[in-house]
Amino acid sequence: MSEVKKFLYVNRKAPYGTIYALEALEVVLIGAAFDQDVSLAFLDDGVFQLTKGQNTDGIGVKNFSPTFRALGDYEVTKLFVEQESLDERGLTTDDLQEVTYEDEDDDWAEKPSIRVVSRAEMADIMANQDVVLSF
Amino acid sequence: MSTLHTVNKSPFATGALVSCLDHCKDGDAILMIEDGVYGGLTGTTVADRVQQKAGSVAIFVLSPDADARGLATDRLLAGVNGVDYDGFVDLVADHDRTQAWL
Amino acid sequence: MKFGVVISEGPYTHQAADSAFHFVKSAIAKGHEVPRVFFYHDGVNVATRLSVPPQDERNIQENWSALAKEHGVDLVVCIAAAQRRGILDDNEAKRQGKDASNIAEGFRISGLGQLIEMGIQTDRLVTFGD
Numbered sequence: 001m002s003e004v005k006k007f008l009y010v011n012r013k014a015p016y017g018t019i020y021a022l023e024a025l026e027v028v029l030i031g032a033a034f035d036q037d038v039s040l041a042f043l044d045d046g047v048f049q050l051t052k053g054q055n056t057d058g059i060g061v062k063n064f065s066p067t068f069r070a071l072g073d074y075e076v077t078k079l080f081v082e083q084e085s086l087d088e089r090g091l092t093t094d095d096l097q098e099v100t101y102e103d104e105d106d107d108w109a110e111k112p113s114i115r116v117v118s119r120a121e122m123a124d125i126m127a128n129q130d131v132v133l134s135f
Numbered sequence: 136m137s138t139l140h141t142v143n144k145s146p147f148a149t150g151a152l153v154s155c156l157d158h159c160k161d162g163d164a165i166l167m168i169e170d171g172v173y174g175g176l177t178g179t180t181v182a183d184r185v186q187q188k189a190g191s192v193a194i195f196v197l198s199p200d201a202d203a204r205g206l207a208t209d210r211l212l213a214g215v216n217g218v219d220y221d222g223f224v225d226l227v228a229d230h231d232r233t234q235a236w237l
Numbered sequence: 238m239k240f241g242v243v244i245s246e247g248p249y250t251h252q253a254a255d256s257a258f259h260f261v262k263s264a265i266a267k268g269h270e271v272p273r274v275f276f277y278h279d280g281v282n283v284a285t286r287l288s289v290p291p292q293d294e295r296n297i298q299e300n301w302s303a304l305a306k307e308h309g310v311d312l313v314v315c316i317a318a319a320q321r322r323g324i325l326d327d328n329e330a331k332r333q334g335k336d337a338s339n340i341a342e343g344f345r346i347s348g349l350g351q352l353i354e355m356g357i358q359t360d361r362l363v364t365f366g367d
Contacts (some may be wrong), residue, residue, distance in 0.1 A: 005357055010234070012154070020237075023278055026317060030349035034357065069155055123158040127138060131356040132234040133243070134364050138346075143256075143367075162249045199259070222261035227361050228269070230238050235364040237245070 004128040006037045011046035011134065015065070016056065021049045022064050024135035025050040027068075032074035032093050039129075040071075043122060047089060050081065050096045050114065065097065072101030084119045137162045140232035143237065146181045147223040151236040153181065156188050164193040164226055166218070172196045172206060175215040183210055189214035197223060239270045241359035243352065243365030247279035249290070253365040258300055260283065260363065265308050270322040273311040275352045276299075276344075278366065281319045284312070286341035298341050305343030312344040313351045319340050 009028055020081040043052060049065070053063040066113060071079070075077060086092065099113040104111065119127065140159050146152040152174045155165060163199050165188070167174050174185060175196040185194065189212065196206075198217035208217065218226065242261055247254035263272050276283055282299055288294050299336040305312050314324060320333070326346050340346060356362050 007356060019278060025317060027349050031353040044150060051366045079182060091292060110182060117254060119157060126234060127160050129232060131362050132232055134237050135233040168256060209350055220259045221267060224264045224267050227363055233361055233363045235366065237366045
C-alpha cells in the first residue's frame with residue numbers, strides 16, 4: 001500500500017458493562033487487513049480488558065478476552081498498557097493475560113505484545129499518531 | 136505536531152478530563168464540548184488542574200454547549216475561551232490529529 | 238481539507254449525533270470536504286427511517302439524510318453494529334429473513350473497512366461519542 005498511516009486504538013473502558021471494548025476489537029481485526037502501522041493503547045479502565053480469568057458464563061455474554069491472544073496472527077503486535085492505570089486499580093502485569101507474537105524478523109521468536117509504559121510514554125505514543133480512534 | 140483533544144464528559148461524572156490533562160502535551164489544545172463544558176467552570180474541584188494547564192495548552196469550551204447549559208462567560212476560568220462550531224472546525228484543521236476522550 | 242467523522246452514540250439519548258451534525262455543516266460551509274461519516278456502536282440507530290420525534294423537535298435522521306443529499310456526504314452504517322441493533326437495508330432484510338428493512342435515504346450499510354479507509358483517505362478524523 002502506498003500510504004501507511006499510524007493508527008492508534010485507544011481503549012479506556014472496561015469490558016462487558018458496555019460494548020465498546022468488544023466493538024473496538026472488531027475494528028482492530030478488520031483494520032489489520034489494511035496493512036497500516038497499528039498500535040493499541042490501554043489506559044484508565046481499559047486496562048481491565050486484558051485481565052486474566054474472565055469468565056462470562058454467568059452473564060450470557062461472549063467472553064472475547066481470548067481474542068487478544070490472536071492479535072499476533074493479524075500482525076497486531078503493539079499493545080501499550082499504562083503503568084499508572086494499572087497501579088491506580090491495584091493491578092500488576094501478573095494480573096494480565098499473556099499476549100505474544102512471533103517476530104518474523106527474528107526467526108519467528110515468540111515475543112510479548114504487551115508493553116507496559118509510563119503515563120509520560122503513553123502521552124508520547126499518542127502524540128506520534130496519524131489517526132486516533134477512541135472507544 | 137500537535138493534537139486537539141475533545142472532552143465531552145462532566146469532570147464530576149468521569150475521569151476523562153483529568154486523564155486528558157494528564158496526557159496532553161505543550162502546544163496541544165483541549166476543546167470541552169457537550170457536558171465537557173462544565174470542566175471550564177471556576178470554583179470547582181478540578182479548576183486548579185485546568186488552570187495550571189492553561190499556560191501550556193490552549194483550552195476552549197464550545198460556546199453553543201456552554202450557552203445551552205446556562206454557563207455565563209464570567210463563570211469560565213481565566214484563559215478558557217469560547218469558540219463556536221466554526222472555531223471547532225478551525226481547531227481540527229490547525230492540529231495534526233484529533234483525539235476524543237470519550 | 239478532508240475530514241472524516243465517526244458517530245458512536247445513538248440519537249436523542251446522547252448529543253453526539255447533534256454535535257457531529259453541527260460540526261459537519263460548519264466544516265462544509267467553511268470549504269472543507271466531509272466525504273464520509275461513519276456510524277458505529279449505537280450510532281447506527283441514527284439511520285432508522287422509522288423514528289417519529291415530536292414535530293417541534295429536530296429530526297436527527299432527516300437532518301443527516303438532507304445533508305447527505307445536498308453535499309454528497311457518504312453516510313456509512315457499520316454492518317456488524319447495525320445487525321446487532323436491527324438496522325437493515327432491503328438486501329440484508331431479505332438475506333436474514335426479516336419482514337422489513339428500515340434504513341433511511343442517504344445511509345448505506347457497509348463494513349468496518351470503510352472506517353479504516355476513511356482514516357487513511359482523510360486528513361483529520363473527528364469522533365463524537367460517549
